[in-house]
Amino acid sequence: MATAERLLLLLLLLAASVAWETNAHTPTVIRRQQQDGEAVAPPPLIHPLRPRLGSGGQLAARAGGVACDSWRLGVEAHNVIGWRTVPAECEGYVGHYMLGGAYRRDSAVVVDEAVAYAESIRVAGDGKAIWVFDIDETSLSNLPYYAKHGFGATPYNDTSFREYVAEGSAPALPETRRLYRRLLELGVKPVFLTGRTEDQRAITVANLRRQGYTGWEKLLLKPAAHVAGGLQLSAVAYKSGERQKLQDAGFVIVGNIGDQWSDILGAPEGARTFKLPDPMYYIG
Amino acid sequence: MATAERLLLLLLLLAASVAWETNAHTPTVIRRQQQDGEAVAPPPLIHPLRPRLGSGGQLAARAGGVACDSWRLGVEAHNVIGWRTVPAECEGYVGHYMLGGAYRRDSAVVVDEAVAYAESIRVAGDGKAIWVFDIDETSLSNLPYYAKHGFGATPYNDTSFREYVAEGSAPALPETRRLYRRLLELGVKPVFLTGRTEDQRAITVANLRRQGYTGWEKLLLKPAAHVAGGLQLSAVAYKSGERQKLQDAGFVIVGNIGDQWSDILGAPEGARTFKLPDPMYYIG
Numbered sequence: 001m002a003t004a005e006r007l008l009l010l011l012l013l014l015a016a017s018v019a020w021e022t023n024a025h026t027p028t029v030i031r032r033q034q035q036d037g038e039a040v041a042p043p044p045l046i047h048p049l050r051p052r053l054g055s056g057g058q059l060a061a062r063a064g065g066v067a068c069d070s071w072r073l074g075v076e077a078h079n080v081i082g083w084r085t086v087p088a089e090c091e092g093y094v095g096h097y098m099l100g101g102a103y104r105r106d107s108a109v110v111v112d113e114a115v116a117y118a119e120s121i122r123v124a125g126d127g128k129a130i131w132v133f134d135i136d137e138t139s140l141s142n143l144p145y146y147a148k149h150g151f152g153a154t155p156y157n158d159t160s161f162r163e164y165v166a167e168g169s170a171p172a173l174p175e176t177r178r179l180y181r182r183l184l185e186l187g188v189k190p191v192f193l194t195g196r197t198e199d200q201r202a203i204t205v206a207n208l209r210r211q212g213y214t215g216w217e218k219l220l221l222k223p224a225a226h227v228a229g230g231l232q233l234s235a236v237a238y239k240s241g242e243r244q245k246l247q248d249a250g251f252v253i254v255g256n257i258g259d260q261w262s263d264i265l266g267a268p269e270g271a272r273t274f275k276l277p278d279p280m281y282y283i284g
Numbered sequence: 285m286a287t288a289e290r291l292l293l294l295l296l297l298l299a300a301s302v303a304w305e306t307n308a309h310t311p312t313v314i315r316r317q318q319q320d321g322e323a324v325a326p327p328p329l330i331h332p333l334r335p336r337l338g339s340g341g342q343l344a345a346r347a348g349g350v351a352c353d354s355w356r357l358g359v360e361a362h363n364v365i366g367w368r369t370v371p372a373e374c375e376g377y378v379g380h381y382m383l384g385g386a387y388r389r390d391s392a393v394v395v396d397e398a399v400a401y402a403e404s405i406r407v408a409g410d411g412k413a414i415w416v417f418d419i420d421e422t423s424l425s426n427l428p429y430y431a432k433h434g435f436g437a438t439p440y441n442d443t444s445f446r447e448y449v450a451e452g453s454a455p456a457l458p459e460t461r462r463l464y465r466r467l468l469e470l471g472v473k474p475v476f477l478t479g480r481t482e483d484q485r486a487i488t489v490a491n492l493r494r495q496g497y498t499g500w501e502k503l504l505l506k507p508a509a510h511v512a513g514g515l516q517l518s519a520v521a522y523k524s525g526e527r528q529k530l531q532d533a534g535f536v537i538v539g540n541i542g543d544q545w546s547d548i549l550g551a552p553e554g555a556r557t558f559k560l561p562d563p564m565y566y567i568g
Binding site: 073074274 | 351353354355357358360361362363364365386389390392393394397398557558559561
């Protein structure tokens with residue numbers, strides 16, 4: 001084969017590869033934004049995307065003995081619970097999932113459902129209709145942190161994560177912010193309910209405001225005393241207890257959204273619940 | 285380029301493509317079977333697999349305005365509810381998912397979790413520990429029917445589906461049968477709880493036995509009167525009511541597995557619940 005021909009062939013293969021990536025992913029975003037009546041522009045990035053070339057871009061690939069796509073589905077459908085770290089073989093898979101576009105598409109479908117539901121209900125004009133929002137990996141994204149810490153494949157480090165939170169630099173998850181703003185228009189008041197602790201209130205408020213979240217009804221953080229028991233302890237009990245207090249105070253929880261099943265399990269859950277994707281960590 | 289060289293190149297590309305398919309899928313099954321101590325043999329098929337070549341094999345592909353992979357995740361995580369048919373654009377996607385290996389891999393992860401959980405609990409020797417099994421798309425697979433009926437993209441046809449059930453030819457979902465048999469070994473008694481009706485009891489018993497299910501504690505079918513209200517009506521209420529009766533009778537529901545959220549939602553759910561994949565239909 002002549003050198004020129006080999007070069008041409010390589011270029012053709014590269015072009016085909018790029019065309020496949022483009023075909024599989026770019027139209028998604030453009031079509032969604034057209035539907036929303038927004039300008040056709042690149043989607044808001046919450047972290048620089050990784051190029052999806054090579055085997056790392058193959059979301060269905062398996063590594064070692066773990067079918068990473070099946071593992072992720074198991075996590076999202078609440079079958080795989082109580083795990084401490086992403087399987088080591090799946091670090092690359094989870095990284096590509098989080099940064100390659102699939103995470104954002106999956107989040108968009110959840111929020112589309114939530115918005116359609118919110119628009120379908122009658123909101124009483126008494127100002128008592130609320131929607132509960134989790135913060136981390138729901139309203140704000142800690143991808144800039146997790147991208148540097150193995151996407152959940154290394155054990156949770158409370159010290160370094162709290163340092164990151166203290167920067168107040170977490171970007172919004174744009175899909176959740178879209179839901180938040182639509183709810184305000186519909187007269188449903190947002191309530192943040194988070195595993196973050198009271199000592200993190202000021203920076204959390206600043207971070208939320210900086211990212212375009214305003215006008216919330218309440219921001220409920222854990223008493224710092226809870227820290228002693230560990231953040232991973234009894235999230236279901238803590239959060240459902242707080243929702244019970246809201247209900248006892250006369251609020252009607254029309255919706256509840258979080259990235260962990262512990263955000264949305266445990267009565268009173270809210271009239272409808274939404275589970276955003278999160279294959280990076282588990283809080284039980 | 286010489287003809288021989290072109291031919292060689294084509295062969296190389298083909299080989300690479302086949303290698304990719306093999307790499308992505310075949311080792312899964314072999315490794316699993318080795319772990320189980322079974323013979324290394326092709327996995328039991330519940331329906332002939334489709335070849336996963338060409339764009340139809342690309343599970344992440346989107347069709348029309350729907351991101352089919354995100355839609356499926358939304359279904360499995362109980363975000364997308366109340367849908368009547370698979371989006372028309374996703375018929376091909378769902379067909380490839382169900383027949384291309386991913387469905388079986390995803391089911392295997394769910395059952396692996398269920399088996400690990402069952403092996404971790406102490407089963408009281410009083411014979412009161414039970415595990416609730418749904419039937420359709422859980423213990424038995426109706427893939428042979430749905431493969432001929434658009435994989436859920438065409439509206440549910442009660443007449444033709446009941447004709448199919450009356451054949452008693454539905455294959456087992458091999459993963460669920462593996463769980464079923466392990467539970468019997470562990471002293472946990474299986475109880476079938478199904479939306480099938482009493483008039484289907486004889487053929488259901490025959491079909492289950494033919495597929496290797498024996499030794500169950502109970503087979504609970506709906507009274508035929510429920511048919512008037514439609515099979516899709518209040519599955520949560522019906523099934524949780526039956527589970528309550530089991531509990532009132534002294535049984536301890538240590539586990540509960542189904543392909544629909546309506547199989548596993550509603551107190552008493554059971555000590556732990558497992559959601560098998562099913563992107564073909566929704567029962568609320």
